[in-house]
Amino acid sequence: MTSRSRKAEEETTLSELEVLVELQELDIRLSQLAHRSLTLPERDQLEALREQDSKLQSELDEIADELNALRQSQNDREVEIQHLEDKVARATSSLYGDDMTSPKDATVLQSEIDSLSGRQSLLEDQIIEIMEQIEPFANEESRIESARHDCRSQMTALEEQIAAHINEIDSERESVVIEKRNVEERAGVELIELYAENRKRMGDHIAVGRLVGTSCGACFLEIAAVEIDRIRRLPSDEPSECPECGALLVR
Numbered sequence: 679m680t681s682r683s684r685k686a687e688e689e690t691t692l693s694e695l696e697v698l699v700e701l702q703e704l705d706i707r708l709s710q711l712a713h714r715s716l717t718l719p720e721r722d723q724l725e726a727l728r729e730q731d732s733k734l735q736s737e738l739d740e741i742a743d744e745l746n747a748l749r750q751s752q753n754d755r756e757v758e759i760q761h762l763e764d765k766v767a768r769a770t771s772s773l774y775g776d777d778m779t780s781p782k783d784a785t786v787l788q789s790e791i792d793s794l795s796g797r798q799s800l801l802e803d804q805i806i807e808i809m810e811q812i813e814p815f816a817n818e819e820s821r822i823e824s825a826r827h828d829c830r831s832q833m834t835a836l837e838e839q840i841a842a843h844i845n846e847i848d849s850e851r852e853s854v855v856i857e858k859r860n861v862e863e864r865a866g867v868e869l870i871e872l873y874a875e876n877r878k879r880m881g882d883h884i885a886v887g888r889l890v891g892t893s894c895g896a897c898f899l900e901i902a903a904v905e906i907d908r909i910r911r912l913p914s915d916e917p918s919e920c921p922e923c924g925a926l927l928v929r
């Protein structure tokens with residue numbers, strides 16, 4: 679390397695436009711952090727668990743409907759049995775009471791008692807059947823409730839992991855923001871505005887390109903010699919754009 683080209687190399691390194699590269703790198707880091715925050719694998723896992731939880735909830739709702747109907751029907755029969763027992767008790771007490779004189783009335787009463795008792799034992803059989811129907815639903819209900827409990831615990835654990843990652847990402851972002859503020863102070867308002875405009879137009883990675891030899895570091899295209907001459911003759915702090923892609927060239 680000749681001393682002249684070494685001098686040119688040093689000037690490149692010390693270019694006032696170098697802050698543009700720094701700004702772009704910091705913005706890329708900020709975008710990466712934002713992307714990382716949005717795409718934490720735990721978020722997908724959490725979403726899957728949320729779906730599972732809501733599926734379990736609707737299964738529980740269905741079972742609750744079945745159980746409610748069965749328990750209601752058991753309860754209706756128990757209430758009816760209570761009434762029947764009262765009636766039987768009253769009839770029995772009349773049958774053996776002092777007022778009972780006519781054998782015909784006694785027969786009528788006895789047959790009423792038999793009929794009430796028959797109805798009662800029918801209801802009791804039905805209650806046993808209903809209880810047998812309730813059992814598998816109740817078992818299924820506790821199985822699902824326990825699955826749901828596990829699902830909820832996993833969700834809580836994931837939420838905690840996500841919160842921890844977000845905390846990390848936030849503190850990293852804070853330090854990048856501070857770094858960026860320092861670079862912006864060095865860059866000055868005009869360069870920042872130019873950079874912001876270019877970034878809005880071109881995106882994160884290609885708003886600024888380093889001039890490498892005669893190629894643009896953003897689009898990698900060769901820049902025409904006459905353009906290179908023109909760009910190299912500009913004052914070192916004067917921004918220029920790649921004639922091919924429009925990236926701000928750092929030279």
Ligand SMILES: [Zn+2]
Nearest residue numbers: 894897920923
């Ligand atoms: Zn270019």
